Amino acid sequence: xxxxxxxxxxxxxxxxxxxxxxxxxxxxxxxxxxxxxxxxxxxxxxxxxxxxxxxxxxxxxxxxxxxxxxxxxxxxxxxxxxxxxxxxxxxxxxxxxxxxxxxxxxxxxxxxxxxxxxxxxxxxxxxxxxxxxxxxxxxxxxxxxxxxxxxxxxxxxxxxxxxxxxxxxxxxxxxxxxxxxxxxxxxxxxxxxxxxxxxxxxxxxxxxxxxxxxxxxxxxxxxxxxxxxxxxxxxxxxxxxxxxxxxxxxxxxxxxxxxxxxxxxxxxxxxxxxxxxxxxxxxxxxxxxxxxxxxxxxxxxxxxxxxxxxxxxxxxxxxxxxxxxxxxxxxxxxxxxxxxxxxxxxxxxxxxxxxxxxxxxxxxxxxxxxxxxxxxxxx
Amino acid sequence: xxxxxxxxxxxxxxxxxxxxxxxxxxxxxxxxxxxxxxxxxxxxxxxxxxxxxxxxxxxxxxxxxxxxxxxxxxxxxxxxxxxxxxxxxxxxxxxxxxxxxx
Ligand code: SF4
Numbered sequence: 248x249x250x251x252x253x254x255x256x257x258x259x260x261x262x263x264x265x266x267x268x269x270x271x272x273x274x275x276x277x278x279x280x281x282x283x284x285x286x287x288x289x290x291x292x293x294x295x296x297x298x299x300x301x302x303x304x305x306x307x308x309x310x311x312x313x314x315x316x317x318x319x320x321x322x323x324x325x326x327x328x329x330x331x332x333x334x335x336x337x338x339x340x341x342x343x344x345x346x347x348x349x350x351x352x353x354x355x356x357x358x359x360x361x362x363x364x365x366x367x368x369x370x371x372x373x374x375x376x377x378x379x380x381x382x383x384x385x386x387x388x389x390x391x392x393x394x395x396x397x398x399x400x401x402x403x404x405x406x407x408x409x410x411x412x413x414x415x416x417x418x419x420x421x422x423x424x425x426x427x428x429x430x431x432x433x434x435x436x437x438x439x440x441x442x443x444x445x446x447x448x449x450x451x452x453x454x455x456x457x458x459x460x461x462x463x464x465x466x467x468x469x470x471x472x473x474x475x476x477x478x479x480x481x482x483x484x485x486x487x488x489x490x491x492x493x494x495x496x497x498x499x500x501x502x503x504x505x506x507x508x509x510x511x512x513x514x515x516x517x518x519x520x521x522x523x524x525x526x527x528x529x530x531x532x533x534x535x536x537x538x539x540x541x542x543x544x545x546x547x548x549x550x551x552x553x554x555x556x557x558x559x560x561x562x563x564x565x566x567x568x569x570x571x572x573x574x575x576x577x578x579x580x581x582x583x584x585x586x587x588x589x590x591x592x593x594x595x596x597x598x599x600x601x602x603x604x605x606x607x608x609x610x611x612x613x614x615x616x617x618x619x620x621x622x623x624x625x626x
Numbered sequence: 627x628x629x630x631x632x633x634x635x636x637x638x639x640x641x642x643x644x645x646x647x648x649x650x651x652x653x654x655x656x657x658x659x660x661x662x663x664x665x666x667x668x669x670x671x672x673x674x675x676x677x678x679x680x681x682x683x684x685x686x687x688x689x690x691x692x693x694x695x696x697x698x699x700x701x702x703x704x705x706x707x708x709x710x711x712x713x714x715x716x717x718x719x720x721x722x723x724x725x726x727x728x
Contacts, residue, residue, distance in 0.1 A: 314658070366651075371668075436724040482722075
């Protein structure tokens, strides 16, 4: 990549794949909760199509071989798989750092202790809100809140570091201070305050979830103050909402650069929402080795590096910072995944995105659709 | 306004008398693929330069930062004041991130 005399701000060569850092396994799409902003696709995969234990173990073998460092066990709810312990043990044996991303409502103390013994590195527990009633309403589980509190206590007693994942949206954002305090009380070392990202179920339910500009500005202030006050006690990671942004986020640190995601049936995706780009097709670990898919599959190659970019991005200083933003959002809003992310102020669709947000945020309707497995599966 | 929880946790401030070790379930590994030392923790990989690796690998809970600084200044033939500053800065940052603990 060195011999050309071309201006360096006209990078057009397809980039070669470097070894990925992290792998997320959606062990199942089954889940005891039904959050209306779930990032899984509307068409959820059924239990019969899930990979078996041996197939997941082979995936882990291949991941370690490729130089992957971290494995996230996620879903749906990964604890609904009876072989979770077997898989975590296998990952640890291979020297992979294992992280469990869970709703925690069906994670018993016995299982937590077993996972601690096996060597699980870390657990991330989602919360729906700091108010019990609202939390249970959003999650669609009558006792979810209390079950999470109990699980968090057991997790910390077992000596496993805890992150709280707190998605925020119009219905719960005003409770942000209390939610951060809740994470401190749960003895978490970290909280991820993530504005809902509008793909999958969240895109479908967008008009019930979109915060107002005022809510957003207030939340940003809260985060600033809390980060300072809680330094060394709780790290706060903040994911800002795209629709009100001027520059896009660096989605997945760039397509096909660090991260891969595998669905319950074995499809390998560059990000969890990539299936929403209907013009792409994806390979499965059932048919091909993971490394081969990472390096050469059409879906990964399509938006890797900078060669695919529109001219505005190719000439922009941020092209290797945000990598043109999110492909799924470009597709959802503009109908073409090779456009720049409309969150970018230079996008011709930028104003439209802002108008969508403003319009949705003014809706007073609360009739969102819960994430359930059969709603979008009928033929 | 958010207050830190009184009894449970507060920020750990380190001094030269502190004895520091790796945080809960944090791993110091050599990454063969990328040919570098790393700290592996929740959702983060911190790559380490050779000197950071030396400092962290000696923080095994057996000696104070003062002792560590003394060792390093002899071995690297450098002023202990300079080394102390660097070591405190690095370790305080990692303690704040919970990658290391007292
Ligand atoms: S023009 Fe492209 S690279 Fe530049 S900020 Fe916008 S999306 Fe990012």
